[in-house]
Structure formats: C-alpha cells, structure tokens
Amino acid sequence: MSTTPETAPKRGSRLPRLARRAQLLEAAQEVFVANGYHAAAMDDIADRAGVSKPVLYQHFPGKLELYLALLDTSCDAIIASVRDALKSTEDNKQRVAATMHAFYDYVANAQGAFRLVFESDLTNETAVRERVDRVTHACAEAVSEVISADAGLNREQSMVLAVSLVGMAQVSARYWLASDNPTLPQEHAADLVASLAWRGIRGFPRTDG
Numbered sequence: 001m002s003t004t005p006e007t008a009p010k011r012g013s014r015l016p017r018l019a020r021r022a023q024l025l026e027a028a029q030e031v032f033v034a035n036g037y038h039a040a041a042m043d044d045i046a047d048r049a050g051v052s053k054p055v056l057y058q059h060f061p062g063k064l065e066l067y068l069a070l071l072d073t074s075c076d077a078i079i080a081s082v083r084d085a086l087k088s089t090e091d092n093k094q095r096v097a098a099t100m101h102a103f104y105d106y107v108a109n110a111q112g113a114f115r116l117v118f119e120s121d122l123t124n125e126t127a128v129r130e131r132v133d134r135v136t137h138a139c140a141e142a143v144s145e146v147i148s149a150d151a152g153l154n155r156e157q158s159m160v161l162a163v164s165l166v167g168m169a170q171v172s173a174r175y176w177l178a179s180d181n182p183t184l185p186q187e188h189a190a191d192l193v194a195s196l197a198w199r200g201i202r203g204f205p206r207t208d209g
Helices: 017-039 042-049 053-059 063-087 092-108 114-118 126-151 155-178 186-201
Strands: none
Touching: 017 042, 017 053, 017 063, 017 114, 042 053, 042 063, 063 092, 063 114, 063 126, 092 114, 092 126, 092 155, 092 186, 114 126, 114 155, 126 155, 155 186
C-alpha cells in the first residue's frame, strides 16, 4: 500500500526501526518518482511518511543518502528478477522470454521504481551512475554466463551479446510504457521483443558440453 497522506501513519506513532526505514523508503520513492531528485524535498518525504524531519534524518543523514538507499533497493530488484528468470527453465527460448517479461514487469510496476534506475535526473553524480551501470552489468553478466556455457563463446563475445539483449529489453519496455496510446498489451509486447531476440540468439547453437 502506498503511503499517501490519507494512509500515512499519524505523527508520533512508533514503529520498529526496520519497519520505519521501509516506510520512509516507500514514501521517498513516491516523492522522487513524482518529482525527480532535484525537485524533491525532505519536507515532502517526511510529510508523505507522516513523520517529523528529525525522525527522517535519524535514518538518513541527507537527501542523497536516502536516494542512494532507494536506488540500491530498486537496482537489486531488477537484477534479482533477471537472475530468477534465467534460472526458471533450462529451455533457452523460454529463458529469453522470461527475461524480457522480467524487464516489462519491472517497468510496468505502478510504483515507478524503474524511473529511478533508467531515467534518473542525477546521473552526473558518480555514486548514482555507478549504481545505474551496475544494473546493466549485473544483468548482462547473468545472461552472458548462460550464453557462454551453452554457445561456447568466450566472455567478451558473450558479454557483447548479453548487453545487447539487456538493452533491447529495457529500452523497448520503457518505449512501450511511454506510448501515448499503448493498445498493445504488456504480455504481447514482451512476447514480440522476446521473439525478435530469440531469432537472433538462436543462431548461436547450443553446445553439447
């Protein structure tokens, strides 16, 4: 449940530290997604969470630290989804489809966490850029391991293909979401891109070793 002003806990209510941190991150995500980093204010985040600013600062010493903590959570989520998709089957055609659907599910999430990762307005900040790059690299690493093992390609060759697949997934998913009149259902869009990706990657035959 989102922490809208109507649903946020009343000021003064006590929560365990971890629960409070989770609540603050949820409120911060709503504010950052809606306003971007530069326009978001700690006052707005505290109000959204239903806490005082001193309580917010007890958990996060500043806006950047709060943003980075939220970005870490968002990055970990898509990386874990891609890894789970790759592990979900031994059939490579289904692996491609599962990976595409993982990206489309992530982008279509109503909370908009993907905007922090792929559309951040703070990529000139080194710490943010490192985290954004980590998503592409970690997802590509996971995909390249499968390509290398099954097609017998070396690491450099596998990574080039894997980065291409990851880029295809996240860019097409963002385009689909941003369409003015998206009449194409999410599942069908992901299937189309998966079909395109599979037509290319299947040209590298699976080895017996």
